[in-house]
Amino acid sequence: MILFSPPQGTKVPTHKPDPPFDMALYNSFGSIGQVCDNSPSDVIQRSSNFCGIETTMRLASAKTMVNCFMNSSKLRDWDLCLEINVHGELHSLHGGAYDCPADLKALSDENPERFPLKVMDFIGVGLFNTWYKEVHNLGVFNCLQKEDDGWPCARDDAACGDTNLAVSFTNKDVSDEELWTNYTNTVLGFSLGTQYGEGFIEVIDTDLDNELAELGAKYKFKHLPPSEQTSFARWLMAFGSVPGKTGIASSGAAPADPLFWAWHSIFDKMLHALRLSPHFTETFDMTWVASEGEGPCGAHWEDHFPFEVSHSPLSGAPLCGVASSSFFKTTPP
Numbered sequence: 001m002i003l004f005s006p007p008q009g010t011k012v013p014t015h016k017p018d019p020p021f022d023m024a025l026y027n028s029f030g031s032i033g034q035v036c037d038n039s040p041s042d043v044i045q046r047s048s049n050f051c052g053i054e055t056t057m058r059l060a061s062a063k064t065m066v067n068c069f070m071n072s073s074k075l076r077d078w079d080l081c082l083e084i085n086v087h088g089e090l091h092s093l094h095g096g097a098y099d100c101p102a103d104l105k106a107l108s109d110e111n112p113e114r115f116p117l118k119v120m121d122f123i124g125v126g127l128f129n130t131w132y133k134e135v136h137n138l139g140v141f142n143c144l145q146k147e148d149d150g151w152p153c154a155r156d157d158a159a160c161g162d163t164n165l166a167v168s169f170t171n172k173d174v175s176d177e178e179l180w181t182n183y184t185n186t187v188l189g190f191s192l193g194t195q196y197g198e199g200f201i202e203v204i205d206t207d208l209d210n211e212l213a214e215l216g217a218k219y220k221f222k223h224l225p226p227s228e229q230t231s232f233a234r235w236l237m238a239f240g241s242v243p244g245k246t247g248i249a250s251s252g253a254a255p256a257d258p259l260f261w262a263w264h265s266i267f268d269k270m271l272h273a274l275r276l277s278p279h280f281t282e283t284f285d286m287t288w289v290a291s292e293g294e295g296p297c298g299a300h301w302e303d304h305f306p307f308e309v310s311h312s313p314l315s316g317a318p319l320c321g322v323a324s325s326s327f328f329k330t331t332p333p
Contacts, residue, residue, distance in 0.1 A: 010044045012248060013256050017146050025252060028144040028161045030152030034132045034251040036143040036243060038161035040153070044257050046247045047096025050124030052105035053117070057125055057196065059093060059263075060086040065270060069280065076288030078274065082267065088195030089125050094259060095250030097127045101242035114232070116223055122200050123236070126191055128250035131243035134187045140167045140241045169238040176230050181216035184233040187240065188219035272333035287325065301325050 013032040015021040024032045029040050039045060048055055068081035104120040123130070135141065141163045144151050153160030167174060167183075174183075192201040204220050206213040212226055220229045249257045254264070274280050287301050302323045 010256070010258055012042055012044055013253060014042070026146045026152070028151065028153045029155055030146075032256070033248050033253045034128075034246075035145060036136055036141070036163055037128075037132055037246055037251065038143060038163070038243075039245040040155040040158065040161060042155060044248050045096070045098075045245070046094060046249060046257065046259070047098060048093065050097045050104065050121065050127065051100035051244065052103035053108075053121050053124050055093065055121055055125055056118075057089060057093060057121060059090060060088065060195075065266075069270075069274065073283060074285040074288065075274075078284070079288060082270065084193070084195060087267070090263065091250050091254055092125050092128050092246075094254075094257070094263075095128060095247030097124055097244055097246050100127075100244035101239055114224070114228070119200055119221065119223055122196055123239075125196075126194060127240075127244070128246045129190060129194075130187055130240045131246075132251075134190055135183075135237070135240040136243070138167075138183055138186060140183070140237075141165050141243065163243055165241060167241065169234050169241060176215050179215075179230065179233055179237065180212075180218075183237050185216070185218045187236065188221075188233075192219060275333050 014030050015024070015032065017024065017026060021032070025035050027033055027036065028038045031039070031042070033039075064085050065082070068078055068085065072078035072081055104115070104124050105117070107115040108117040108120045143163045144153060144160060146152075150160070169179065169183075188201055191197050192203075200222055201219050202222055204212050204217055209217070209220065209226050212220060212229055215230065217229065217233075220226070221232060224232055247257070248254060249260060254260045274284065275286075302325055
């Protein structure tokens, strides 16, 4: 995995939150990246280490990419195959996770049955989503945001960037039922759908796992018996409620990392290959049909993009006035 690349010391973007950057996500120090991912550094960070574990997970192989071509017949299915199996953990594997509430490697060394190294590696690689997309969105913690007085923090004011805990999982203020139904099901459900999720998490069997089912649990870790699932879920939520930091490649501001342009262009190349090959153009359904209610604006073939397209032949298009199908036709390889 590439950890270092020229130019060294690439600055993080810090535009004022005025149009067109008013929709950007900012941390407490005014850096564009992710809300509450509070690195005070003004230069881009990158690592393959996740809370003390040097990850053994690797990027998708060429064989995996080819399988998406050969085992799909619809553009939408091809897109989903690439999203889960190739795009998967691509961003996280370049971002890393550090300044964590605990050392995952040390936990595994101390109690390898409860915290197997492979499970800790899986949890570590998924921490960007756990911290900032799942636990934060559940209202478990918060931080100074661009709408608040005193934003942005001075970069030498570490305390200003601290997160504030709204829910504690280390005591019984959150019951076991609340733990599962209000929090853990959301986190594990998302994790199950990730690139490596099925290797570590599964849907519970309500007949065999009836005690878990009575608590409202929907998922469980494969490495633990039912009797240990709730205590492990409580540990996971406690760990997820005290966020560390990640590299910018993990976030929606990933293009600020120069390496993004080296690895993310593979998806443009694969789409070009799909559209240029007679084999695929003659056999593929080149429209896509998303399931009812699936995805945000832009997920459906006739959905309109939530931004203005200014280049020919769509110049002057109104906001959200260009559908995916129209844009597809105007971007031939």
